[in-house]
Amino acid sequence: MPMFYWFGRQTLQLIFGIGDYSLFTAKAFCALAKSRRLVRRIVSAVHEQGTVCLPVILIVGVFTGLVLGLQGYHVLSRFGSQGLLGTLVSLSLVREMGPVLAALMLIGQAGSALAAELGIQRNTEQIVALETMGVNSHGYLVVPRLLASLLVFPLQTAVFVVVGFWGGSLSGSLLLGVDSGVYWSAVQRAVEVQDMKECFIKAAAFGILSISICAYQGFHSDRNASAMGARAVSVSTTRAVVFSSILVLVADYIISSFFV
């Protein structure tokens, strides 16, 4: 019987959590209409998610391309198809690895920072202070980040993919001897408009999903029954990163199933 109670309680908590998160995101989008002086805060959010995270995107992008080039070359060489290296690298990056890895990197840097910042603002009564001033806290704190994610995640994904192509060319052509022209023409032939569409739709969806989860966790860090104060902020930040990473992979499967 205790097992049933436990299972029932967990299920109810999950349903409540999904409902509460959906309500939070809906409130944020509704607050968009009433938000004032948004541009400056969107620019600041673009800086947080874009400029600040660019180095990590570049580094991870180039090494992903290098590894894909290396592994792809050795697999394809078994079948004497080294000429398809550009196809393998480009389609892997555009359709799957680019959007997913870029999103995971952005969650690790911008998402965790957002959850921690909102958690501290909740702890120090800054969010309640906004409410007492008559300022819509969702509109002020969450809306600019969500709008910025719609722009930044696809852009960062594009950067990741392009740098990954270059990494693949570096390991495939420069180090392993695949003809550079063959590599780049395979890339050009392989990537179609539909693939680009899939890539950007995924990137935008991952952006909204991960930033809203991180914002939700930070915003409600005071609801943690298991921890208080600084510990609650750390728990919320961890949850933000874990939940959004898992849900990005779940969403990746769902979106991919529509395109395959």
Next chain:
Amino acid sequence: MEKTSPKFALQVKGLNKAFNGKPVLTGVELGVPLGSIFTVLGPSGAGKSVFLKCLANIIQPDAGRILFDGSELTFGDRASQLEFRRRCSFLFQSNALFDSLTALENVALPLEQTADIANEEIQRRSLEALRQLEMEDYVGHYPAQLSGGMQKRLALARAIVTQPELVLFDEPTAGLDPLRRNAVFEMIAKYQRQFGFTALIVTHDVPEALVASDRVALLNQGRICFEGTPAEFSASNHSVVSDFRDSAAALQRSLAAIRISDR
């Protein structure tokens, strides 16, 4: 001559609040006269902050009525809440300043986000509020770069920049030394007279509150057990009032008894 009843900025009738079945406020009744400094005294854990948060619509009371300028505030009624928040400011015990914004940005924030006025006017009014609180040399400083007293003044500048009719102060002197406590009460009294708002303060600093306030009330175990002028408070024979007011004398008596038993 017929006596006119004082006009109340805020009236509280039968306010109740309980957490997990434990009552924190029980039938609180209070009237805060317009343009006055009204202090709610009470020991720690008496429910003072909960009372203030109920008034500010941060916590929903279980029962009771709150009337602001004669109109009833209803929790959950967005229009009524916004109207109240437009005319009322709340000064947090922790100041609740935005630590990533400069002093000027902190003061400008409520105007930027709630008022339909030009940027130049926002800048002018924010600088004016900072100047009035003698903070004009610190406009570019972040809250962490300011002393405790300056942070308090900055929080007050942010509270008054919207020209509120009512300012709620939650333990404005908590954790401060006696000189700073005096300075904070002096600041509240000075700017209350200058700007003409009604001030409602909750604190447990009896001597300073009695000097600075027009009226005081004592909240004990969730109930208002005294309300009157500071002079009436000083003269009251009510047991809770005298215990709270003469706590230093009681301590003196206890210590004297300990010293005698030690001999």
